Amino acid sequence: EAGVTQFPSHSVIEKGQTVTLRCDPISGHDNLYWYRRVMGKEIKFLLHFVKESKQDESGMPNNRFLAERTGGTYSTLKVQPAELEDSGVYFCASSPGMGGRKNTEAFFGQGTRLTVV
Amino acid sequence: AQKVTQAQTEISVVEKEDVTLDCVYETRDTTYYLFWYKQPPSGELVFLIRRNSFDEQNEISGRYSWNFQKSTSSFNFTITASQVVDSAVYFCALSESHGQNFVFGPGTRLSVLP
Numbered sequence: 001e002a003g004v005t006q007f008p009s010h011s012v013i014e015k016g017q018t019v020t021l022r023c024d025p026i027s028g029h030d031n032l033y034w035y036r037r038v039m040g041k042e043i044k045f046l047l048h049f050v051k052e053s054k055q056d057e058s059g060m061p062n063n064r065f066l067a068e069r070t071g072g073t074y075s076t077l078k079v080q081p082a083e084l085e086d087s088g089v090y091f092c093a094s095s096p097g098m099g100g101r102k103n104t105e106a107f108f109g110q111g112t113r114l115t116v117v
Numbered sequence: 118a119q120k121v122t123q124a125q126t127e128i129s130v131v132e133k134e135d136v137t138l139d140c141v142y143e144t145r146d147t148t149y150y151l152f153w154y155k156q157p158p159s160g161e162l163v164f165l166i167r168r169n170s171f172d173e174q175n176e177i178s179g180r181y182s183w184n185f186q187k188s189t190s191s192f193n194f195t196i197t198a199s200q201v202v203d204s205a206v207y208f209c210a211l212s213e214s215h216g217q218n219f220v221f222g223p224g225t226r227l228s229v230l231p
Contacts, residue, residue, distance in 0.1 A: 045218040045220070056218060108163075110160050
């Protein structure tokens with residue numbers, strides 16, 4: 001079974017440019033999360049999708065970040081325009097639907113390392 | 118408010134030594150879940166263990182063991198007879214019952230020297 005995959009693995013862009021990160025969750029997982037680790041600090045929650053709906057986007061830092069999950073399958077996270085402080089590693093995770101299995105372990109992708117110069 | 122503290126930023130041990138990684142958490146919920154994840158040099162986060170707040174039984178899995186103490190809000194992780202392949206950043210995380218998102222600690226970088 002394929003795990004959570006993220007693309008690209010590494011992206012270097014200039015300040016002001018746009019970058020789109022993609023996450024393919026494990027097939028059948030309703031829950032999809034985005035996290036990021038900036039400047040070696042804690043891994044911070046960004047948002048949570050249940051299928052195609054945003055369940056919780058309280059961690060999104062500002063309106064330069066836009067996340068979508070078309071059809072409840074893969075998700076994209078767009079940063080526009082990128083700023084220097086957006087540099088970090090962006091993780092995606094997925095977990096099965098609720099169905100009585102709350103707080104099951106989330107399976108994480110390998111992360112996308114974003115460098116804004 | 119939720120918070121996870123991993124006071125040890127970096128630890129270095131020599132192969133075959135035992136090492137304990139500390140994790141202290143804060144939460145107002147009575148039902149919550151604690152996790153440990155490993156981030157090897159390849160970058161991905163690898164799930165190690167999940168423990169719910171009602172189960173204080175310690176767990177052992179091979180060379181790994183976990184000590185959950187609600188009285189001190191700690192969930193420590195011990196690696197016995199460490200190996201070079203154990204070198205990684207280890208994250209402790211907390212998830213409360215009402216939500217699915219995680220709060221991570223800052224991580225502890227473990228270096229196991231040959």
